[in-house]
Amino acid sequence: xxxxxxxxxxxxxxxxxxxxxxxxxxxxxxxxxLDAIEIVKNKDIDLIxxxxxxxxxxxxxxxxxIKKIKDIPxxxxxxxxxxxxxxxxxxxxxxxxVTKPFSPKELxxxxxxxxxxxxxxxxxxxxxxxxxxxLAHEVKIDDKQVxxxxxxxxxxxxxxxxxxxxxxxxTILSNIWGYDFFGDERTVDTHVKTLRNNxxxxxxxxxxxxxxxxxxxxxxxx
Amino acid sequence: xxxxxxxxxxxxxxxxxxxxxxxxxxxxxxxxxLDAIEIVKNKDIDLIxxxxxxxxxxxxxxxxxIKKIKDIPxxxxxxxxxxxxxxxxxxxxxxxxVTKPFSPKELxxxxxxxxxxxxxxxxxxxxxxxxxxxLAHEVKIDDKQVxxxxxxxxxxxxxxxxxxxxxxxxTILSNIWGYDFFGDERTVDTHVKTLRNNxxxxxxxxxxxxxxxxxxxxxxxx
DNA sequence: ATATAATATCAAAAAATTATGAAAATTGCA
DNA sequence: TGCAATTTTCATAATTTTTTGATATTATAT
Numbered sequence: 001x002x003x004x005x006x007x008x009x010x011x012x013x014x015x016x017x018x019x020x021x022x023x024x025x026x027x028x029x030x031x032x033x034l035d036a037i038e039i040v041k042n043k044d045i046d047l048i049x050x051x052x053x054x055x056x057x058x059x060x061x062x063x064x065x066i067k068k069i070k071d072i073p074x075x076x077x078x079x080x081x082x083x084x085x086x087x088x089x090x091x092x093x094x095x096x097x098v099t100k101p102f103s104p105k106e107l108x109x110x111x112x113x114x115x116x117x118x119x120x121x122x123x124x125x126x127x128x129x130x131x132x133x134x135l136a137h138e139v140k141i142d143d144k145q146v147x148x149x150x151x152x153x154x155x156x157x158x159x160x161x162x163x164x165x166x167x168x169x170x171t172i173l174s175n176i177w178g179y180d181f182f183g184d185e186r187t188v189d190t191h192v193k194t195l196r197n198n199x200x201x202x203x204x205x206x207x208x209x210x211x212x213x214x215x216x217x218x219x220x221x222x
Numbered sequence: 223x224x225x226x227x228x229x230x231x232x233x234x235x236x237x238x239x240x241x242x243x244x245x246x247x248x249x250x251x252x253x254x255x256l257d258a259i260e261i262v263k264n265k266d267i268d269l270i271x272x273x274x275x276x277x278x279x280x281x282x283x284x285x286x287x288i289k290k291i292k293d294i295p296x297x298x299x300x301x302x303x304x305x306x307x308x309x310x311x312x313x314x315x316x317x318x319x320v321t322k323p324f325s326p327k328e329l330x331x332x333x334x335x336x337x338x339x340x341x342x343x344x345x346x347x348x349x350x351x352x353x354x355x356x357l358a359h360e361v362k363i364d365d366k367q368v369x370x371x372x373x374x375x376x377x378x379x380x381x382x383x384x385x386x387x388x389x390x391x392x393t394i395l396s397n398i399w400g401y402d403f404f405g406d407e408r409t410v411d412t413h414v415k416t417l418r419n420n421x422x423x424x425x426x427x428x429x430x431x432x433x434x435x436x437x438x439x440x441x442x443x444x
Numbered sequence: 445a446t447a448t449a450a451t452a453t454c455a456a457a458a459a460a461t462t463a464t465g466a467a468a469a470t471t472g473c474a
Numbered sequence: 475t476g477c478a479a480t481t482t483t484c485a486t487a488a489t490t491t492t493t494t495g496a497t498a499t500t501a502t503a504t
Contacts, residue, residue, distance in 0.1 A: 210491080
């Protein structure tokens, strides 16, 4: 997974780079939009971390140019207080954004989330006649489509990606709701309930692990 | 899990402490970097919450010194508006940081996230056909799942982690129930009983050490 | 062998956890 | 904006687990 970090401050680039290297990403650096475009042309970049405020060509312009070349996911860095209108007005194609000052861990978590999304893009998860087609974003049982709400869909996908692993409510929350969800843990229970109801004969695949959380359990030899 | 909170403001320390105690962390306090170093030397601290701005020795210096002694995860507290450069120039190895004013809930959530990473997870313990798979949070004997209650599971895991070591009821209680359990020591006996029953042919692995406690004894050469 | 101390067992009470249903809040969209 | 769908919260029911305390059993020293 190759990541391009574009920021005019070398210090920030370095810090981000250090953290990403720890996670075994391949990291490229650019100090301005023009350099970034050059790198995108020559390297097979999977994700770009782009600062908005930069001399010469700002982050928005750079993204515009890059989008013409290749469709790459972006995470934007913005200084606190930068106009949110502009931020929101732009967001076609921006996958996430992070406000400075940010915690390195937060940035890495978001990058991970996006890259994970990329890696699982279009994957299909199956168990017997239960099929989750992520590209079509639909779920079928016995070849018949099952209508799920967005959260139910995310939850099922997360379960299928992590089959046979006991997942705490906390883990589920931070992976599906985001690390910054500070609501009630019981929320998970409710969604498990509705998801189970929608899974019909497969409802028992979601096992309650008392004192722990839930587990999507499938016996491999069937 | 032992946490050291280092901040020159007693009020802030107290608030953090209150919240952490609710989560059953053991909390130590230091009002300056020097004290923090002393505590790290003498107590087995698992995580440090460190304010950056402090008199005498600031948070950065303290971290530098502590890192020489022991590699402990840090969460930094920084006042909003503290120089961005300084913040980023330093914190390789800082696991997260939180900007003041922060919500206690947020801080606790971040602490939880870091401590969770620390704890050994996903391990598998085996003895002959007795297998404890911690990731799946399940126990099997002869490839057949054995249903255990949470306490039984924790107890078995603890035994398997400490095989061939005689463990007093007191030690077992403080490790599985927590240091703040004020109940009867006989409680352990009851759980040992039910665990033995569930272990079937392996029930004799748990040996009673009269006048002392219990021991999970396995002969390595079998 | 017997007394004594420690452990094992048991079942009922207490506590904790999860499931569920419904209301309230939020979000997304026409 | 207002409607419909979704998400979240919250109270209560259902279930499971934990603890307690009484009694039985076992081990040990004399």
